[in-house]
Amino acid sequence: MSGEGPVTSKDVPPHELEALFSDPLERLHKILERGERHLEVRRAELADARYALFELAAHPAASTVRGQVVLESLPAEVAPPLLRHLVDTTTTVVRNCALSIDIGSGTDAENIRNTQARIGEGAFRQQTIYPMDILDTEPGRAWVRSWADAGEEQRVSLVPPSEFAIFDDQAVVAVAEWANPAADYVLIRDPMVIAAFTSLFDRSFARALPITPEGHGTDDDAELVRLLELGLKDESIARYLGCSLRTVRRRVAQLMDRYGVQTRFQLGVAAARTGLVALDRSTDR
Structure with a gap:
């Protein structure tokens, strides 16, 4: 139009000029990286929010002894963010007793990656008792290898006591029905009950069989x-x-x-x- 002057470099924002001369693939990578960082922050915020809601909602449905909360119902949708919170706040050891690797809250892929990364970084130790038959299938052996590579201390038992995980001395997440991996989960924060679970795990772990690395059989x-x-x-x-x-x-x-x-x-x-x-x-x- 006659009333408009010629466009100069001062009229174009610097980021648009840069975009004209940069590689489109590189720009897309940068956009994705920014998006992933944003998602990680949002996931952490949502996990905190879910845990806060759980804190508010769980107590009315909790089991009590002498007025003290012992068992808190753990809804399926809350379990993964709660487990993420417990893993992120553990500093010493996670004691894990598994009955199944196919079902349950412990199979959440994002939590698996996060937990393995923290074990690998030395944030805490993880000891796990697996059922003996986990070594009978390739998926089971692959699962064991992936956790061994992360630094997990592993043993196998013919009959693991039940399915539960103990996070330091702060909490236990366990199946609501003893030895039934398909059951709902409960959260336990009573110190005496946590100590009892810890004693049960330590005794069972000591008597379980260390997993022999593949290809390193014994002639004993x-x-x-x-x-x-x-x-x-x-x-x-x-x-x-x-x-x-x-x-x-x-x-x-x-x-x-x-x-x-x-x-x-x-x-x-x-x-x-x-x-x-x-x-x-x-x-x-």
Whole structure:
């Protein structure tokens, strides 16, 4: 139009000029990075808000003993942000007892990444008891490997006591129905109950079996007999020891020939009599 003068560099905002000469792909990366940072902040704010709402809403439905809140119902939609909050405020150790890796609040992908990152950074230690049969499937072995790579201290038990996680001495998140991983969850913050869960976990962890790295089997006959004592199937023993099923069966046959016995029960008795395994060794795995 005749009344308008020519456009000069002063009329164009600096960020628009920069955009004209920068690489479009690079600009998109920067935009995405800014968006991701914004989302992380918003997620943290929303998690805090959810936890605050939970704090306000949980107490009326809580179980009490002598006026003290013991069990607080944990709605499914609140569980992931609450677990994130507990992980982010833990400074010493998380004690985790798992019955399943397929269901439950512990399977939230974002929380898994955050927890593994904090373990890797040395923010706290995590000890976990897994069911023995987790080593029988490739998804189970992959799960164990991913947590081992993060620095988790791992053991397996034939019968883990239940499903729960203890965060320092501040809280326990547990299934509302004992040993039922499909049940709802509860939050426990009573110090005496937390201490009882901690004692149960520490005793169970001490008696559970350390997970043998894949490909690093042992030739210890006493360990083989102890695994037989626990009633493990040959397939589970092979997984645990990191050797083939044929190797397990060959070693068992050799031991039976050595002790002159016909059954595996007789093998256990003979091994105990000769001192290969201890008679008073507890098997509450």
